[in-house]
Amino acid sequence: MNHPDSANPNHSHTQALINGHQDLHLSLLDRGLAYGDGVFRTFPVQHGKPQHWALQYKKLASDCAVLNIECPSQEALLADIQTLFYAEDGVAKIIVTRGESVRGYGYPSDIKSNRIVLKQRSPEYPPSNREHGVHLYLCDLRLSHQPKLAGIKHLNRLENVLARAEWNDFNIADGVLLDVDGNVIECTMSNIFARFGDQLLTPLLNHCGVAGVTRERILNDAPRVNLQAKQANISLTELMQADEIIICNSLFGAWQVIEFNHKYWKKQPLADQLTALLAS
C-alpha cells in the first residue's frame, strides 16, 4: 500500500520498503511494535553499495537465528537496497520483525517475518569529533544481564533510550554504559576499545551489550595497526588507566576519546588509522 508523505517533516527524507513494497507504515499487529520482537542493522550505503555487506548480513542472520526469527534472503535485501538507493549515498536501516499476531507472546511455527528497509540521509557529525576527539558521559543506568539476548541488536532498546536521555550537552558524543557488576560494556550507540600499550581490549559481551560489526572488524584487523586485540572484562577503574580510548560504529568509524569522567587524553593517531582501515 502506498501512502502519501505525511505532513511530518521527518518523513520527507525517508523512503522505505516493507517486504519489497514501497510503504512508510507497518501493521499495528506487527510484533516489532507489540514486543520489540525483531532485530535491526544500520550501515552506510555508498554509490548504491551497502558497505561491508557480508558482515552485516552474517550478523543479521545470526541475530535472527538466536531469536528463531525467519531471516530474509540476501537477494531480497540487496534488491530492496538497489531499489531504494540506485547509485546514491545514504544510510540503510534493515528491520526484521518476527511477523504479525493478534495477541499473546506465543506465535505459530509458520509465522512469516516482515522485512523492512529504510533509506535515510547520512548523519552529519561535528568534524571536530574526528579532528580533535570526543567527550564521553558516564551513564547512571546500569545494563542488566540477559545472556539469552546478549550481543544481539534486537528491538528492545529502552535501556539505551533511558541512558541517552541522561545528558543533553551537544559536546558529548556518547555515554559509557556499565553493567550491574560495574564492568564497562559499551556506549549507547557505539562499541568501545581501550588500548594498553600494544594491547587493544574491548569488553566481553556475554551478559549484555550489542556486538557491532565494526567492533568485530577492529578485533580482526588490529594486527594491521600493530596491535593485539582481544575481549576482556574491563572495570571502570581499568578503563580510566587506558593509554587511549576509542569508540566505534558502522556510521562514523572510530573516534578517539579525549575526555571522560574528569580525565583527559592527548590526541593520538590510532583512531584515524582505524577509520582508514575500516573504510578500506
Next chain:
Amino acid sequence: MNHPDSANPNHSHTQALINGHQDLHLSLLDRGLAYGDGVFRTFPVQHGKPQHWALQYKKLASDCAVLNIECPSQEALLADIQTLFYAEDGVAKIIVTRGESVRGYGYPSDIKSNRIVLKQRSPEYPPSNREHGVHLYLCDLRLSHQPKLAGIKHLNRLENVLARAEWNDFNIADGVLLDVDGNVIECTMSNIFARFGDQLLTPLLNHCGVAGVTRERILNDAPRVNLQAKQANISLTELMQADEIIICNSLFGAWQVIEFNHKYWKKQPLADQLTALLAS
C-alpha cells in the same frame, strides 16, 4: 489515513484508532517499533465500558511518567474506546509510544507521543482452567534485573516472548519466570500469588516483572476473602511449599494452579472467590 483491510485474516477482527483516526498502520519512524519505546495496557470492555478504568489509567499514566513519555488524556482514550466499542464487549489494547524520530536514541523535549487503541475479540480460554485449575511450566529463561524498568508494562518484551516459546503443550496455561537470583517473579502473561495459611504473598517487583492492575486489586482486596496480602521475596523452594498458588490477569481474573514442577494441589475455592471479587 484509512487502509483497506489486508488479506491477513488477523486483521479481520481488529479495529484501531491512531491519535483518534481509524488506521491499522503506524509510521515506520515510530519509536515503539524502533526501540520498543512505549507502554501498553490490555483490559476487557463490557457493554462499551472499560473495566476498572480508573486503575488502568492510573497505571498507564504512572508507567508513562517513569519513562518520561507524554500520557494521553483520559478523555481522549475514553472517546477512542467509545468510538471503537459502542456498546459492545471485547478487549481493548492501548499502546502509547514516545512518538516518531528519524534516527538515534535521543529525542527532542517536545516530541509528541502516539496514542493507539485497538479493539480485539475477547479471548476464549478453556473452561477447565476455571473449573479444574491450570498447569504451569517452569521457564528456563531468568528475568534480568533492571530497576529503572521494573514493574512497568513497556514494549520491551523479548524476555516474555522467548520464555513463552519454551513450551508448546496446550495443557499448560502459563510459565513461571524466576529472576537471575532464583526468586519467583511472575508468569509470562500473568502475576502470581502464593497462599500460606491466611497469608497471600506475591513477589516483590522492584528488580523486574510487570506490576499488573489485577495483582494490585488482589493485594488491596484480600481482606475481603479473609486473607492478609503482602509483597515478599519468594524463592522457588518456598513457592513449592505454598498451600495454594493463584495466577491472575485482567482478562481471565484468577486461576488456581493444580500442577507445577511435578507437584499437585487439590482444587480449592479461593480462585473462584477472587474471580468473583475481581468481577465486582
